[in-house]
Amino acid sequence: MVTFVKKYAVIMFILCFSVTYAYTPDEFNRLLAKVPTHNLPHNNPNGCKTCHGGVAYMGGQEEELCYICHGPKIKSTERLKKAKLKTVEAADVRTDFEKPYRHPVGKTGLHKDKETYPVLDPATSRHAECLDCHDPHYSIPEIPLLAVSGVTIEGKFTNANYGEYEVCFKCHGADANKPYYAKNKVREFSPDNPSFHPVVTTGKNNYLPSLKKGMTHETIISCTSCHGSDTKGAKWVRGVHGSENEYILVLPYTKKEETLTPRYDLCYKCHREDSILGNQSFPYHRQHIEGVKARNWKGTSCSTCHNSHGSVKYPFLIEFNTDYVKNDEVTQKLEFKSEGVFRGSCYLRCHDVDHSPKTYGQ
Secondary structure (H helix, E strand, C coil): HHHHHHHHHHHHHHHHHHHCCCCCHHHHHHHHCCCHHHCCCCCCCCCCHCCCCCCCCCCCHHHHHHCCCCCCCCCCCHHHHCCCCCCCCCCCCCCHHHCEEEEECCCCCCCCCCCCCCCCCCCCCCCCCHHHHCCCCEEEECCCCCCEEEEECCCCCCCCCCCCHHHHHHHCCCCCCCCCCCCCCHHHHCCCCCCCCCCCCCCCCCCCEEEECCHHHHHCHHHHHEEEECCCHHCCCCCCCCCCCCCEEEECCCCCCCCCCCCCHHHHHEHHHHHHCCCCCCCCHHHHHEEEEEHHHHCHHHHHHHHCCCCCCCCCCCCCCCCCCEEECCCCCCCCEECCCCCCEEEEEEEEEEEEEEEEEE
16 A cells, blocks of 8 residues: 555656656656666666665665765775675766765764654754655656655645655755754745745746746746756766855855855856846846946845845845845835836945935836
8 A cells, every 4th residue: 555655656746747847748658657767777787785685774874875876986895795796887976975065965864764844843953865855766867856755835745746846845944943044945935925936836027138048937947957066067967966166056156245256157047147237127237246346336246136036025036135235324224116117116225325215217
């Protein structure tokens, strides 16, 4: 009965995931028929013995077990030699996990098969072990998170996630044990918000002049569109394992305004730089980003005015970073008022300049 329930959940996962990524009926049937990666003889010539029995048991130092094949080169151990077992060279995730910004898989022994989310006890240890995101008995290349539990956009636990973001929501949602500075991503991506990046569903703004060719207001992106390995070329591995960029980003993105040479490569992955700096969607974009040397005004980060996940209060992803933006000294307000497409007013103090208010598009 348990096997049937899990198999049904896996099929439902593929069905829902196929809708998210618009698989054709033929592609959907092909995915349903695929044998899990670790059950294929050319991927795992020893079968179950590679991970279980005489070699090791999936638990404790499980990432070291994964690294036998998923490392920079095949790792031969004394136990493997003694058992005369073969290994194959698979995608190298170990190199990403050795980068400065990474998921902490080194915290071993914390994952439990029966754990549920959101975490209610603030004393519960936070962890991100291999098995929190992958089920080696079910995963396939197209859907490496297949059959893994998650949290829905409604904040409810599910045994089989229907989208990549639900796996992320397990640890980046309403958990009572998350760091004080961490925000609830379930809340930020909620379709009920005035604005959000289109991860769960399409966005609410249907006029986006800066989008690159091939993208429209109906385009859906994923968490790994922005988060993942910064490695380029043939050695790139899909997944949020590790990166040289802060926040495990695929491209550089400067949030600290004190940085001498800020970079916004991540934003320009989807948004045309010439459009943003050409003020097509906001008449003062270039002035805010590059600053005004004649007035000794420094540029400011995209994150000073925008929350890249979503805003619970304003359209256009507007959410002011209060590390740099304060209440203006005239009205004592810190707010944005949208007055239509390309029209609005800001009440705030930034870079020693009061906006009380400053308006645009009038």
